[in-house]
Amino acid sequence: MKRIITIILILLVSFIITGCNKNEDNNKISIIATNYPSYEFARAVVNNNSNIEVKMLLKPGSESHTYEPTPKDIKLIENSKMFIYVGGESDTWVDDILSSIDTSDKKIVRLIDLVETKSEELKEGMESVEDEEDEIDEEEIDEHVWTSPINAIKIVRKLNEYIDELSIKDKEELDSNASNYINELESIDKEIRSVISSSKRKEIIIGDRFPLRYFADEYSLDYYAAFPGCSEQTEASSKTLSFLINKVKEDNIPVILKMELSNSNIANTIASETNTKVLEFNSAHNIKESDFNKGITYIDIMKENIKVLKEALN
């Protein structure tokens, strides 16, 4: 009887040990990123490296501004060697998590620290929130730093440096991945500049919230939109709608832009009132599940955006 119990105990212990090992995902160095851009730029550096693994917490296809971490997500952050997040108003949950876990063995990276930030802007015609004055006083940082390919280059360079430190023996491979990706970003940037410099218009109208300030400023595009950066509003007042409709008519704008994963209501209303068409400009907050599974990259997304710009600006 004693022997049987001993055997059962040994089996149980070995089961627990193998179980644990399985959970640790083959001992790879783990990088955890919150949303698509923080995931994508780290993924580009790591690419097919066999010692490092990058995971995104946000589920593909889901709304990034209302993300809440699950206990499993917190475990992933705890077990990671690098944790990357944007650091804006959508990420306020991160501070609580980071203060409750041991971060001494981790590199913590905020995208907003890797580039020069701008504050969120309430431009003429944009729907303001009720406490408009509060909003202006606070000078909220516009968190959508990744929407400019020039910022993307800066972010990839920094991440490359940090990821090298995680696995020095892979430095050469990681550096070459990063430099290939940066080359692609540079040609995207050139193409955008050439499209815009040869286009009839330098103005876009967005029937949606406006996360494109870094993009628009980088390429000197003028813009009008229904709401500022990360606004949770989806209903525009008749004042906002008529402002945008008038702008479209005055400036003879051919295309109304809407953002990815949006209900398109405002853009559709403006388009039907002005006999124009709606096209999607993808700000890469998150990615559709099918695109994620296909391995669609930020470069692919920007190539689609360039096609959209060609129509919208001509």
Ligand SMILES: [Zn+2]
């Ligand atoms: Zn946003």
